[in-house]
Amino acid sequence: MADQLVNDLLSTQKSSDSGLQVALHPLPILEISDYITRGSQRGQKGAIVGALLGQQNGREITVEHSFSCKSEKNAQGFYELDEAWFLARLEQMKLVQKAPPLELVGWYSLVPKTGPSPVHLPIHKQIIAQNESAILLGFHVEGVLHPVAGDPLPLTIYESNMEADDSSKEDAGSEDKEMKDSEAPVKTSLKFRELPYTTETGEAEMIAMQFIREGGAHATIVDDAEKRILEQFDKKVAVDDGKGKRRAVSQQESKSKAAEAATATPSSPTDKDANLTKAEAEYMSALQAKFNAIKMMKSRVDLIVAYLSQLPPDFVAGKLTTPAAAELARASGGTYTVPSNNILRQIQALVTNIELATPAHQETLEKEILQETNDVNLVSLIANLLSSANEVREAAKKFAVVEAAKSQRSRPLPNFDTSLISEYSRGIELI
Numbered sequence: 001m002a003d004q005l006v007n008d009l010l011s012t013q014k015s016s017d018s019g020l021q022v023a024l025h026p027l028p029i030l031e032i033s034d035y036i037t038r039g040s041q042r043g044q045k046g047a048i049v050g051a052l053l054g055q056q057n058g059r060e061i062t063v064e065h066s067f068s069c070k071s072e073k074n075a076q077g078f079y080e081l082d083e084a085w086f087l088a089r090l091e092q093m094k095l096v097q098k099a100p101p102l103e104l105v106g107w108y109s110l111v112p113k114t115g116p117s118p119v120h121l122p123i124h125k126q127i128i129a130q131n132e133s134a135i136l137l138g139f140h141v142e143g144v145l146h147p148v149a150g151d152p153l154p155l156t157i158y159e160s161n162m163e164a165d166d167s168s169k170e171d172a173g174s175e176d177k178e179m180k181d182s183e184a185p186v187k188t189s190l191k192f193r194e195l196p197y198t199t200e201t202g203e204a205e206m207i208a209m210q211f212i213r214e215g216g217a218h219a220t221i222v223d224d225a226e227k228r229i230l231e232q233f234d235k236k237v238a239v240d241d242g243k244g245k246r247r248a249v250s251q252q253e254s255k256s257k258a259a260e261a262a263t264a265t266p267s268s269p270t271d272k273d274a275n276l277t278k279a280e281a282e283y284m285s286a287l288q289a290k291f292n293a294i295k296m297m298k299s300r301v302d303l304i305v306a307y308l309s310q311l312p313p314d315f316v317a318g319k320l321t322t323p324a325a326a327e328l329a330r331a332s333g334g335t336y337t338v339p340s341n342n343i344l345r346q347i348q349a350l351v352t353n354i355e356l357a358t359p360a361h362q363e364t365l366e367k368e369i370l371q372e373t374n375d376v377n378l379v380s381l382i383a384n385l386l387s388s389a390n391e392v393r394e395a396a397k398k399f400a401v402v403e404a405a406k407s408q409r410s411r412p413l414p415n416f417d418t419s420l421i422s423e424y425s426r427g428i429e430l431i
Contacts, residue, residue: 009118036139066108111138159195
């Protein structure tokens with residue numbers, strides 16, 4: 001087994017000895033990840049560095065904002081900050097961030113998990129010239145490319161300090177060293193040591209995270225997304241959209257516009273979501289996001305099931321050890337999968353954590369849900385009963401009006417002299 005490399009720039013002192021506390025906000029993490037992603041996609045050449053802004057109260061440091069910095073190579077081939085550009089940009093950021101007032105508290109860059117290297121020293125010396133207690137936020141790209149379940153954020157915060165070299169201590173403790181050299185100056189060098197940090201969230205971070213969450217709700221899982229994007233932007237032509245504006249469409253789409261206009265009816269909608277309200281559109285986006293999450297979870301579960309089902313049967317039964325089962329799987333020519341204790345531990349942890357999603361008192365929860373359901377149904381039945389009673393009441397009122405009208409029709413005429421009627425009928429006969 002090869003010996004692990006020891007980083008000479010890392011301090012042997014414990015991080016708890018300094019008492020420095022760092023509070024990290026989400027906005028700098030978003031800016032750093034966005035800067036790294038854009039630089040990777042655009043093929044940016046050069047150092048990925050930036051400044052961290054925050055507040056420093058004694059041994060408490062908050063990292064609230066950040067901005068990318070311009071760098072250039074020096075005579076030794078190492079990257080350094082453009083001093084004039086950096087100072088001007090720093091003053092601009094201080095003028096903008098006045099409530100609360102922020103200052104330079106450190107810088108960030110890509111750092112391997114083994115710790116800072118000599119290529120980081122020139123920029124760090126420029127930063128500590130502005131703030132002697134500046135920190136270094138190292139972003140680990142390997143932690144993003146090869147994530148491990150249970151790992152924290154792929155970053156480490158370092159504090160720098162001038163410490164005595166170990167070589168001088170060894171020379172001082174040597175038996176052959178003369179006592180007259182005891183008053184010689186001790187050689188010191190810049191050392192880094194890791195610092196623990198916590199995460200804090202303010203109102204601005206909450207708004208940003210909410211925006212990102214709503215944007216992610218519109219994301220869809222497409223297997224051949226890159227191919228479809230290339231086909232979409234292939235051979236674009238400009239056409240008039242009928243509102244005095246021109247937009248880019250493909251040649252095939254422009255040729256089929258006339259045929260679609262001839263066959264389509266004026267009342268047929270072109271967009272299924274055109275008549276949805278904002279609330280309905282957001283609801284559909286949330287459902288689409290949940291569908292994508294469930295679809296991805298199903299694919300991951302299928303992968304785990306396929307991995308477990310192809311393990312050697314003797315290994316599953318406990319008759320073989322992991323190395324013996326691995327040799328058997330390699331000799332099978334792909335029939336069995338190679339078992340890995342790390343993967344199996346992760347699967348076991350996943351299965352164990354599934355129980356956390358199930359309530360401890362399932363029967364009590366089901367009873368409460370049933371009680372709430374019965375209450376809702378009872379309220380619905382009472383509402384229906386009151387509605388029926390109102391309808392019966394209205395029908396009774398109408399029935400009373402009809403009966404009153406009938407009784408008035410059948411009522412006898414008032415008493416009057418019948419002799420007048422006989423005389424009137426006798427006169428009609430004479431005529």
